[in-house]
Amino acid sequence: MREYKMTETKILTRLICNSCGKVIALRGGIPLEGVCAVRQSWGYESERDGEQDSFDLCEACYDRITGQFKVPVTRTEQSEWL
Template identity: 35%
Template structure:
């Protein structure tokens, strides 16, 4: 998680994504991972990060296997 005050920054490029108040209307990825006992020296820690949409697109392009994509029938 990269947040200063109420501003959310992209952990990858450091760019400003949006403010806390705007986050429901912004497109970005938030990952929060609780590492357990079977992890490699990260057990008992939580890693959180925010990734902007541009970095997400670059990240996904580098995948050997693309993410599963499904149509959302009901938007929130």
């Protein structure tokens, strides 16, 4: 006997670095390299109140952009992988 449950899933089919345009390889909707995904919802204190920005960066662009920061990125080792 088999029972099924109908589900609707969203699968990532294309991922592009917003900075350099590099196409990030995917397998089963999962990126095969490190990607920085930024999702920013602007609040009432912002001139962008109610807007949501999102973009993705490949690891090279992440390193290049964050390397220009006057204060470096806070980096800690993750003790547990989920």
